[in-house]
Amino acid sequence: MLPLVCNLPMICLLLSMTVGILTALVRNGRRAFFLTAALLVAVTAASAAVLVYTWNTGESFTYTLGLYPTPVGIELRAGVLEGLLATCFPVVMLLSILGGYRDICQDVPAGKQSYYFLMLDLLLATLLGLIYTNDLFTAFVFLEVSTIAGSCIILSRETGETILASIRYIIFSTLGSGVFLLGLAILYQCTGHLHMDTLHTMIQLHQRRGEYLLPLMMSFGLLLAGLAFRSALFPFHGWLPGSRGSSTTASSALLSSLFLKGFAVMTLKVILRVFSLESAAEYRITDMLFLLGLVGMVFGSVRALMQKDAKRMAAYSTVAQMGYVYLGIGLGSAVGIAAAVYHILVHAFTKAMLFTSIGALSGTAHHSKRWADLRGSGRARPLAGAAFTLAALSLCGVPVLAGFGGKYVLSAAAFGVPGRTAVTLAVLVVSALLNALYFLPAVINIWSPSERVETVPRDGCYGVSALCFLGCNLVLGVGFVPLTRLIETGISMF
Amino acid sequence: MEALLSMRYEITSVVLFSIGFMTLLLHPNLIKKIIGLNIMDTAVYLFLAASGYIDGGYAPVLRPGEDVVYINPLPSSLVLTGIVVSMSVTALLLALALRLYRKYNSLDLDVIVLLAKQGKE
Helix, strand or coil: CCCHHHHHHHHHHHHHHHHHHHHHHCCCHHHHHHHHHHHHHHHHHHHHHHHHHHHHHCCCEEEEHHHCCCCCCCEEEECHHHHHHHHHHHHHHHHHHHHCHHHHHHHCCHHHHHHHHHHHHHHHHHHHHHHHECEHHHHHHHHHHHHHHHHHHHCCCCCHHHHHHHHHHHHHHHHHHHHHHHHHHHHHHHHCCCEHHHHHHHHHHHHHHCCCHHHHHHHHHHHHHHHHHHCCCHHHCCCHHHHHHHCCHHHHHHHHHHHHHHHHHHHHHHHHHHCCHHHHHHCCHHHHHHHHHHHHHHHHHHHHHCCCEHHHHHHHHHHHHHHHHHHHHHCCCHHHHHHHHHHHHHHHHHHHHHHHHHHHHHHHHCCCCEHHHHCCHHHHCHHHHHHHHHHHHHHHCCCCCHHHHHHHHHHHHHHCCHHHHHHHHHHHHHHHHHHHHHHHHHHHHHHCCCCCCCCCCCCHHHHHHHHHHHHHHHHHHHCHHHHHHHHHHHHHCC | CHHHHHCHHHHHHHHHHHHHHHHHHHCCEHHHHHHHHHHHHHHHHHHHHHHCCCCCCECCCCCCCCCCCECCHHHHHHHHHHHHHHHHHHHHHHHHHHHHHHHHCCCEHHHHHHHHHHCCC
16 A cells, blocks of 8 residues: 555656646636636645655655556656656746736736646646656657647737747647657667666666667757757757746746746756766767756857847747756766756746746836836836846846856856866856846836836736745855755656 | 668657757757657657557457457556547647747847847747
């Protein structure tokens, strides 16, 4: 008999899907919002229980669906890392929709708000699915569900621009899933399995015997390329800026901070659980990811410098931040991967804070996101201005804030990899400087005096969300030592 | 020649995949892009289904008292799931294409992007 806590991952998944259907039946946007919020709180609590349980027992557990034994049946697997991610992601989601609630009410037509929340619930389900799944085909199905949820979330404000962004997003992500599926098919042909643990043993066996080396390498590459498409790694980021620029605040915040992260976590699973770090190094995959991460960090920041629109700038900054994550993975050591996971959390909290504050600030300028129109908006909404400033400083790597923790952990990890220390540190410094170059003028801009700013009524929801974001940011900026230890424990359970 | 013949499913599916991939990536017309997407998906399904096929095998339905060779049912069920998924994505894309056509009177993505940049609806 399993203890109750071992059922929680499956219960969370089922709950987010059923609540999703319920929210669609509720025709009232406000009630749908409360239902979704309650769901997020419940999932956070349940995942925290999973985290505490696995931390105490010191090992991961699996949940077998329908009690079919492993090679045939489907499994969910939860350890410390899964518990941590599943606890943090719903929190970010809750704070983002809280911070963007006023914009949702304005941007999404009244009759359709409940459908918007349905898509958010589906997004949560796909994130949980990607975090917990222990077999590659289930991962593929969640990949495709996320395509549909994501495109509908982008489409929250129906304009020509968002439809276009949504189509571009679907095309890119189906390309990604197609490539992923091809890799999966090749892997299945070589091994006859899709269950991650069995795959791992089979691949080790093949490698020892020297069989199927080329197909294995191809499928590894294809799986990672598919996931890179989805997580907007540098050369595959083309769909990202447009889809962030035009949709409602909560959508942009969620897509940047959470959506991409699910696929980054999946990348980690493919590298660590299906293949291994050694074979990733042998196939030059870590070198490739390292290089793309480096280029992405610089390229994203340079493009962000050229933007005249706040949201597009933040979107290009996301490309740069995903570069950090892949840089961490590309270091090819367990510490590097822990740094990547830490950066996933840092970026999730910081970027959501940045996007919600941009949304709140643009409320003073008829929802324009152009810097020229946002001049002085910080004076009209001091809290949003402060949140924007702090998020920007955090991304630049100012100590005590989350971004500093991320950069610190990443550079500490780089010291463990002799050949890559200098390059990593140099690019980290350049990237931090570039971040400062585009964020500081923005910060000065929003605090400059201007006459055209309108006063807006107080927004309690946003206030609560901004303060919570700030709190989480401080925790991530100060507590990186215990948190990375937690993550490293989680990775060792993989 | 023998090797080529024995790998005919794989070769066909790779050719189809490339055709679909390039159409999806490069063709400006939306409907053709969607067709390309479907070709690409079908190619992968052929690849998957072929991997579970055994020459002369029967459909994997168990009949008591009969001892015949069955094909591997797992790839077939994966393909079924995949078909459902790609159908729903296609439906969504078609709906979006329809909306775009109503707004801009065109299905050419290049034209639409140009119009969207000028802010015309």
